[in-house]
Amino acid sequence: MVDSIGVAVIGAGMAGKAHAAAWRNAPSLFAPTLPPVRLVSVCDVYEPVAAETARRFGYARHDTDWRAVAAADDVDVVSVVVANHLHREVVEGLLAAGKHVLCEKPLSDTLEDARAMASAADRAAERGVVGRIGFTYRRAPGLAAIRELVTDGTLGRVLHVSGRYWTDYGASPDVPISWRFTGAPGTGTLADVGSHLTYVAEFLAGPVSSVSGGTFTTAVTERPVAAGFALRGQDVPLTGERAVVENDDYATFSARFGDGTVVGSLEASRVATSHPNGLVVEAFCEHGAARWDQERPSEIGLALQSDGSRTGGYRQVVLGPDHPYVAGGMAMDAPGVGWGQNQMFEYQARAFLDEVAGVVDPLPTNATFHDGVHNMEVLDAVARSAAADGAVQTVAEAVHA
Numbered sequence: 326m327v328d329s330i331g332v333a334v335i336g337a338g339m340a341g342k343a344h345a346a347a348w349r350n351a352p353s354l355f356a357p358t359l360p361p362v363r364l365v366s367v368c369d370v371y372e373p374v375a376a377e378t379a380r381r382f383g384y385a386r387h388d389t390d391w392r393a394v395a396a397a398d399d400v401d402v403v404s405v406v407v408a409n410h411l412h413r414e415v416v417e418g419l420l421a422a423g424k425h426v427l428c429e430k431p432l433s434d435t436l437e438d439a440r441a442m443a444s445a446a447d448r449a450a451e452r453g454v455v456g457r458i459g460f461t462y463r464r465a466p467g468l469a470a471i472r473e474l475v476t477d478g479t480l481g482r483v484l485h486v487s488g489r490y491w492t493d494y495g496a497s498p499d500v501p502i503s504w505r506f507t508g509a510p511g512t513g514t515l516a517d518v519g520s521h522l523t524y525v526a527e528f529l530a531g532p533v534s535s536v537s538g539g540t541f542t543t544a545v546t547e548r549p550v551a552a553g554f555a556l557r558g559q560d561v562p563l564t565g566e567r568a569v570v571e572n573d574d575y576a577t578f579s580a581r582f583g584d585g586t587v588v589g590s591l592e593a594s595r596v597a598t599s600h601p602n603g604l605v606v607e608a609f610c611e612h613g614a615a616r617w618d619q620e621r622p623s624e625i626g627l628a629l630q631s632d633g634s635r636t637g638g639y640r641q642v643v644l645g646p647d648h649p650y651v652a653g654g655m656a657m658d659a660p661g662v663g664w665g666q667n668q669m670f671e672y673q674a675r676a677f678l679d680e681v682a683g684v685v686d687p688l689p690t691n692a693t694f695h696d697g698v699h700n701m702e703v704l705d706a707v708a709r710s711a712a713a714d715g716a717v718q719t720v721a722e723a724v725h726a
């Protein structure tokens with residue numbers, strides 16, 4: 326095993342801070358089997374945020390150019406947490422420099438770039454370099470618990486899945502334009518939160534084979550331009566100019582999973598006023614149903630047919646040590662303690678470090694870049710469906726797109 330692992334984070338915005346915290350906390354989850362993890366650098370083109378984030382989370386230094394991280398001998402592992410259209414250049418550069426890379430979702434903003442990244446990861450793997458994508462919600466103990474109930478037969482086969490990821494970060498027309506609002510149809514809310522919703526639905530119901538009913542709308546068609554650096558939710562001075570919103574504020578589609586007998590309806594929005602982070606997924610199965618709601622992440626709703634109609638029906642199951650990720654993982658792993666989205670980044674980081682260090686533990690490894698390409702192929706099929714007035718589009722067709 327290596328003597329120590331040096332980590333860095335590229336992009337210190339909203340999710341970058343979650344990564345910075347996650348590398349810091351990951352060794353403290355589960356048994357202390359990892360070699361020492363060195364917190365080396367936080368990199369952001371906007372120096373004040375790089376410096377502040379490095380200081381806040383205990384990193385030794387900060388950088389303002391990802392190439393400095395790629396060239397640094399003391400960095401082994403890097404998370405890439407910048408805008409989607411920047412992923413390819415940074416990820417390929419890091420992999421070529423021999424760094425193990427954990428890239429944020431979606432893998433990129435185009436299928437072409439995503440496929441090139443998967444090829445780069447394959448070439449890097451031949452040199453022992455790990456490239457993975459962070460499908461963070463697969464680390465939600467509640468979603469992992471529902472999957473366990475599906476696969477162990479308690480709920481049995483999923484027949485129908487329904488999901489929505491409602492957010493409201495774009496509801497106000499006063500929110501300035503940013504990278505999230507530019508790009509081709511499908512690079513908006515579909516790529517941003519619909520990408521999560523899609524792999525979560527597949528986590529429970531298996532791979533999506535076709536989609537239909539793709540519908541996009543842009544509810545706020547132009548936005549003010551910020552004068553200088555703007556992070557989400559912060560008040561910033563404006564230039565007085567306005568810019569066109571290019572992509573989807575809202576996206577919905579139907580999905581068929583596997584052989585097509587399992588169906589689902591999925592909806593993503595960034596204009597769902599009063600729902601800042603509303604991911605809800607419900608799976609209807611042979612022997613019952615289960616539901617998970619991000620606003621109540623430490624519980625699931627569960628209904629089992631075996632309870633009968635007299636006293637049966639949905640009930641609250643508070644998650645604890647009998648469920649995935651909790652026993653021996655949470656610092657306080659007692660029943661009813663509770664947790665949130667930040668912990669999912671920590672489990673994700675721990676699984677990545679374990680893989681790099683060769684530590685055998687029960688955490689599933691992170692998804693591959695090829696899984697990231699598949700995720701984008703589903704999103705591409707939705708965009709094709711939306712462009713064809715909702716017509717059915719198979720995901721396999723994307724292979725030739």
Ligand SMILES: NC(=O)c1ccc[n+]([C@@H]2O[C@H](COP(=O)([O-])OP(=O)(O)OC[C@H]3O[C@@H](n4cnc5c(N)ncnc54)[C@H](O)[C@@H]3O)[C@@H](O)[C@H]2O)c1
Nearest residue numbers: 336337338339340341369370371406407409429430431461
């Ligand atoms: N897994 C999750 O739950 C989750 C949540 C939010 C975002 N994300 C993903 O994380 C990525 C970043 O999203 P965000 O919300 O943190 O974005 P953000 O806009 O809040 O932050 C991006 C940061 O990158 C910096 N940056 C821009 N160009 C750079 C470059 N060339 N080198 C270094 N830094 C650069 C910006 O200055 C900014 O601080 C996206 O891919 C997004 O989809 C994932």
